[in-house]
Amino acid sequence: MDRITLPTADGPRDYLLHSPGRAGAPLVVFLHGTGGTAAWADDETGWSALAAKEGFALALPEGLSPHPDRPPKFLTNPRRWNDGRRADEGGAAANVPPSPADDVAFLGMVIDDALGRAGADPRRVLLSGFSNGAGMAFRAAAGLADKLAAVAPVAGYNRAPDGERPSRPVPTLFAIGSADPLVPPRGGEVRNPWEHRLVRRPPVADGLDRWAGLIGCTTPSVVEGDADGIRVEVYPGPVPFRVMTIDGLGHHWPGGQGRLNHRLAGPPSDRWDATRQVWGWLESVSG
Numbered sequence: 001m002d003r004i005t006l007p008t009a010d011g012p013r014d015y016l017l018h019s020p021g022r023a024g025a026p027l028v029v030f031l032h033g034t035g036g037t038a039a040w041a042d043d044e045t046g047w048s049a050l051a052a053k054e055g056f057a058l059a060l061p062e063g064l065s066p067h068p069d070r071p072p073k074f075l076t077n078p079r080r081w082n083d084g085r086r087a088d089e090g091g092a093a094a095n096v097p098p099s100p101a102d103d104v105a106f107l108g109m110v111i112d113d114a115l116g117r118a119g120a121d122p123r124r125v126l127l128s129g130f131s132n133g134a135g136m137a138f139r140a141a142a143g144l145a146d147k148l149a150a151v152a153p154v155a156g157y158n159r160a161p162d163g164e165r166p167s168r169p170v171p172t173l174f175a176i177g178s179a180d181p182l183v184p185p186r187g188g189e190v191r192n193p194w195e196h197r198l199v200r201r202p203p204v205a206d207g208l209d210r211w212a213g214l215i216g217c218t219t220p221s222v223v224e225g226d227a228d229g230i231r232v233e234v235y236p237g238p239v240p241f242r243v244m245t246i247d248g249l250g251h252h253w254p255g256g257q258g259r260l261n262h263r264l265a266g267p268p269s270d271r272w273d274a275t276r277q278v279w280g281w282l283e284s285v286s287g
Contacts, residue, residue, distance in 0.1 A: 001048060001060070004117070006109050010101045011068070015061035015110050016042070018051050019118040026124035026282055027057040027114055029107065031133030035078035038062045041130070044256045045275050054279060057118035061110045064101045083135030084159035103136055104143040111147050126282040128152040130253050131183070135159050138211060142166045149286040152278040155183050155251055158207030169215035169239040171285040175274055176204055177249025181266045185245065208243060217241050229271050240285060246272045
């Protein structure tokens with residue numbers, strides 16, 4: 001993959017690009033979680049291996065550290081995305097404040113640049129992300145709806161500010177583990193690596209219901225199926241909005257390497273291969 005540097009209002013920003021070598025291919029953009037990097041996320045999820053096999057373009061942008069004058073470090077200076085988290089919100093540690101970067105603008109630049117370099121199809125662009133990257137995927141889908149065919153956030157919160165409404169409904173696939181200790185589906189108290197206290201998190205469904213309203217779907221969700229450890233819910237509306245809950249999965253990319261500390265993130269699971277399923281989602285909604 002090539003490392004591309006773009007000039008932005010927040011300074012030079014990087015992303016990794018895999019080009020399929022053919023014009024008109026789809027483009028997948030994937031966002032790492034807090035403390036991650038593009039390369040680490042790719043190794044964890046297997047996105048570039050699937051891109052090479054299936055022939056689509058892949059962009060892996062990198063977030064900014066809150067203290068750009070210091071080297072990025074997982075615990076004290078992690079790369080992260082400005083997903084809409086407020087400074088006074090539980091989970092915003094003093095040493096790791098919310099990012100002030102204009103990440104929506106940056107991701108818009110990444111999409112445009114990657115489409116041009118890879119010769120990809122602007123009608124078949126999917127944005128996905130994990131954890132904080134999932135939160136950023138929601139926010140970017142609100143701000144960049146005209147550039148996206150679909151969005152697929154995994155194990156994160158929809159924190160997009162109320163005033164950020166998508167210009168059109170965006171087909172959405174969301175996934176979460178039933179045993180996620182950092183993004184508990186039912187909400188509750190959480191201790192994460194950047195805190196020395198418990199913080200209370202809301203039910204994930206609160207943000208999903210709000211997103212459903214923004215894209216014209218009705219609430220509450222309706223259970224479509226529950227078998228083989230996968231619960232499927234849908235929000236009826238003008239575009240598909242599906243929610244997958246994977247039984248026994250902690251805070252890991254479903255079907256990934258599971259390299260996050262299990263004491264912190266809970267158990268991994270290969271019950272559902274998110275990389276292949278998200279790719280299939282783009283194919284199903286964009287043709």
